[in-house]
Amino acid sequence: MFARAGAAGTLLVGALVGATVTAGPAGAAASGPCDIYASGGTPCVAAHSTTRALYASYNGSLYQVRRASDNATQNIGLLSAGGYANAAAQDSFCAGTSCVITVIYDQSGRGNNLTQAPAGSAAGGPDNLASATAAPTTVAGHKAYGVFVAPGTGYRNNHTSGIATGDNPEGMYAVLDGTHYNGGCCFDYGNAETDSRDDGNGTMEAIYFGNIKVWGYGSGNGPWIMADLENGLFSGVNQHLNSGDPTINYRYTTAIIKGGPNHWAIRGGNAQSGNLSTFYDGVRPNVSGYNPMKKQGAIILGTGGDNSKGAQGTFYEGVMTSGYPTDATENTVQANITSMNYGTGGTSTGTTGALHAVGAGRCLDVPNSSTTSGTQLQIWDCSGQANQTWTRTSSGQLTVYSGSTQLCLDAYNNQTTAGTKVVTWPCNGGSNQQWQFNSNGTVSSTLSGLCLDVTGAATANGTLAELWTCNGQSNQQWNLS
CATH class of the missing domain: 2.80.10.50 (Trefoil (Acidic Fibroblast Growth Factor, subunit A))
Incomplete structure (x- = not known):
């Protein structure tokens, strides 16, 4: 039981359809992260962000909000194709009341939208929905909002298209708030079970961010970027210390996990500047059940595969790919991320x-x-x-x-x-x-x-x-x- 969690959101009813990728007007960004992945031969099969377009041509909705005063909903789109969230539209719609994020749309065109996570085999019912205003940020100087996951909050899609299953290769990245974390299980983004249950070793492959030490862990006191592979958070080849996986808590942190047949890697860096570092690159864990993998292809954000929801964190953007991206491709994606100049608006007056x-x-x-x-x-x-x-x-x-x-x-x-x-x-x-x-x-x-x-x-x-x-x-x- 988690004290003082926000009010639980209600289940969404009816079909929720995200916009597909369309050609944008002149002046759109030359490329987004998913354009870069596609050029590298590992296209995005899911692309989620509440702050910006992840394709240069995307001109659809980023997310949907619901206000408390009358339960009305509104999609929040972009200022222009390939551009940034129209935060003013949210502010206007939510003025005088509160709003929660009900849908995070998939920009890949595959319909892999994230909605309220249902109950799983872990204790507790359906997850809460995130406050739409709890994670203000700026991207390229434009106001936007991230997804603030308090304990008990989570999003999921158990019926996806194109997400890796079995031992097939995939990659994923997320831009997170490196100062917002805890030791709860589990603040994840990535591939999980399609039944919201713990289906055994190797049935997940997701980015984990936090400082829990029940399974694997890195150097220092955390937080660490690790892989949630089900029944284990791994920082390297075993379920113990990997001293090469450092504490990483940049205010805006890039976190990467990728995996294929008996090969996986952890990478990360500062999402505001600099290059990526590799914290692990090697064979699958030396624990039974992880080689070959048995991935199922659901997508989670903010919870564990069995809907363990004691963790907290903040998510701004992330993607999942088909195929194992090269380091060079990811390095180019990192350059794109840092060019966005993510910021808090600083500690300026009025913040x-x-x-x-x-x-x-x-x-x-x-x-x-x-x-x-x-x-x-x-x-x-x-x-x-x-x-x-x-x-x-x-x-x-x-x-x-x-x-x-x-x-x-x-x-x-x-x-x-x-x-x-x-x-x-x-x-x-x-x-x-x-x-x-x-x-x-x-x-x-x-x-x-x-x-x-x-x-x-x-x-x-x-x-x-x-x-x-x-x-x-x-x-x-x-x-x-």
Whole structure:
């Protein structure tokens, strides 16, 4: 059971049809990731993004949202063929209410759309749907939204076209928020069972991102890019440590898994700049059941193959291919991704979103959505709810809620000593309510110079926030996005 998860979405009814690839007008991008894969002989058979077109000619819908006020739905498309999401259309449609993402359309033309994940053999019913506004971002300078997966959230398609089965080769990449993760099972994107059950070793092949250590793991404390191959998350050839699979937590992270007959690889890099690195490239795991593979060809996002849904993460774009892509093809795709200049809008004034605790992989949270002045803040699984939505104002305040219930992040009683509680309080313009965002990711009090700190570098839900002497460690690093 996962406390404080968002309200469960209802099952979609009726056919949901994505748009197909069509010729775009002059001025469209010269190529997208799926054009590059096609040129390399490994075409996309699924292409999902809520931020941009993944083909230069695509001019259909990216995703669909449903608003809470009347349950009406609207498809969100592009500003132009081959371009970027029309976030203004979503903002207009969802104004004055909340929205969830109901469909993530497949741009490949194969109809491999992702919708609400049904119940599986893991405990719990159908998954929740993601808040449509919990993961704001920019791509090529244009506002867009990612898919914010809080625990209990997930998408799936068990009836696909063209996805690899058996031991057939495939590749996949995803652009993820490298600071939003946990040790739950399992934040995945990729190939899974068509019955939402655990059908045994080798029946999955998906990208996993997080820091669970029950099965394989990499160096450092995580998170790691690994492969979920069912009944095992693998960082290399065995179910233990692969020191060559490093902790990788770029704010925007490119994650790649690819596999074929007795051969698979893990690659990754910074989705904002630089090249890909290879973290494993070799034979299938030395555990029975993974050679040959028995892939079934469903697609999952945010959950495990049996619908294990305790994980969290944020997804911006990803594809699956037919055939095993070459490193050279993937390197060209990475160059395309970095050219998009993914960004958070920075920590500029007026930015609104979740304040992520980088070290814990959780969010700064007002306990139980309290509006009582003096409530001490904590960290909790990111949910996209109002009690985790912070706005940085032009005067350096951090506010939560709005209207008559608006409160400010406050250094309790104007105290300036290490260990000072961080609470909510009515906004008054005092220096104990003014905060500086620093280049190393810390957030410091203008009054005392102390840093916003997760007490004791703990990572558990309910850990309290306080002020402490700045040390630059991960429990003092925050990301407002």
